[in-house]
Amino acid sequence: MDFAFDARTEELRGQLTEFMDSHIYPSEPIFEEQLEKRENPWEQPPIIDDLKQEARSRGLWNLFLPGEHGGGLTNLQYAPLAELTGRSPELAPAALNCAAPDTGNMEVLTMFGTPAQKEQWLQPLLEGEIRSAFCMTEPDVASSDASNISTRIERDGNEYVINGRKWWSSGAMSPRCKIFIVMGKTDPSSHRHRQQSMILVPRDAPGVNIKRGMHVFGYTDGSHGGHAEIEFTDVRVPVQNIISGEGDGFAIAQARLGPGRIHHAMRLIGMSERALEAMCRRVTSRVAFGKSIAEQGVVQEWIADSRIKIEQLRLLVLKTAWLMDTVGNKGAHTEIQAIKVAAPSVATWIIDRAIQAHGGGGVSQDFPVAALYAHARTLHLADGPDEVHKRSLAHRELRKYETR
Structure with a gap:
């Protein structure tokens, strides 16, 4: 397994990192302000349309979708890009037309749709029109x-x-x-x-x-x-x-949820990195009981464990992406289920520590960690609860020891 980023991935990572720094992060407070001013609470804030236009002009569009309709990337190539978008889960995926549930629905129509279905529904989704x-x-x-x-x-x-x-x-x-x-x-x-x-x-x-x-x-x-x-x-x-x-519905659901699960896992790594970064910034800037919070042993343990957990999860996600590319979703079934359980577990653990390190600010709208937690916690349930995937993993493991 070779997880080194190829030239195309490095190029897109550089472009996306710059876009995140120049447009996504500065737009987060604007997004929050527009959320509060909406007449319809479900209307998309206008800043997202501006970001979509900018992302598309840079070629950062439909990167999740392999083949002619999307960015033509493998899962292994897309993994570090999805991770970056996970750092701002409300804005970045939507700006790149890589947000659920449209991603999964576009994949379904690409794989199973008739020409007429693709023309009527897939094309406007690919264009970001609906x-x-x-x-x-x-x-x-x-x-x-x-x-x-x-x-x-x-x-x-x-x-x-x-x-x-x-x-x-x-x-x-x-x-x-x-x-x-x-x-x-x-x-x-x-x-x-x-x-x-x-x-x-x-x-x-x-x-x-x-x-x-x-x-x-x-x-x-x-x-x-x-x-x-x-x-x-x-x-x-x-x-x-x-x-x-x-x-064919069950088979379609499985085909849809495989890529969806790894995309969620990729973005959860980005959420975890953002939370760890926020935690480190917070604890190095605050003093309690005469010394920096960063000097507290328990906080240092949180930070060290967070880094270890992120690196372990990233390796598992990259292995899963590589398997999906080389042996297909069916061949990567065990790993897909494993990351579906592991990624939310890691992310909620890290984000929870980041919230604790922020004190009262951690549960407020002034820092990103509370919203990150809400996103990550739902993913213990979305695309199948953790317990269902653990049950399936256990059954597959036990089959190796069944007496014949």
Whole structure:
């Protein structure tokens, strides 16, 4: 395994670092000010449009997507770039058109969409003209087991009829959101992994009722438009809106979540680095009981452990990226699950210490660490709870010792 950055990666890292320094970090206070002044709490602050225009002019656009539609990068090339964007998770991913859930939805349409679906929905997403939502989780069932999903997608002639209730539908509150990817059951009698399908549902389709926006630790999402609770009541869409085919929903979800999980892990490294940097700056500038807080042994232990944890996590993420590039997502399944558990654990541990080191300021809006914690803590749940991934990892490990 060779994790040295190639020339293309080094070039993009330099460009992105400069963009972060010159545009992203200085825009953070502007972003916060615009958040407070919004009439619609789910509207994207205008500063993001300015940043998107600037990023695109620099060629820092759709870097997450391999192939002709995106930056043409491998996972290993994209890893250090996603890490940099994680240092400002509200602004940087959105500015580069690399923010969830649009990234995952674009990947789904790229891999499984028909030419007509790509023209109607993928192209405007690639251009950053619209936003999208992913509707999978449901309030009435434990959605950590995807086979529990109860939303029905039933064929009626040349249409599918959708009925069900979703929540935590990422991106759906944005006024710019135009399309949902909805997961539901087309055949409850089939094998548990062939019951589900995915279908494209326009946000303005009759029968779509967005009931409310969901807050995360009191925050409304400022970049991708927030999460929604949605009711689908006899929503009708053409049969052409099915993605890939009936029964393919579970396989599509796995294909979508693999890259999503490593992208989250990459960004969580950046969040961890930002938190460690904030902690070091804070403790070297404050005095308590006659000496710098940085001289306290417990604080030094936090800092040392933080650096060790970050370096360990980065190596695991780079190994996972390399495996995904060389043997595919299926071959990297164990490592993808491992980083899904490890990355939020490392990030929340470090950010929590950074909050503690900041004292009262750590839980305020005056420093980035409280918002970083809210982001990182949700990722113990998003894309599957930690416990589900640990269960799967344990089963795979135990199989090696089963008596035959």
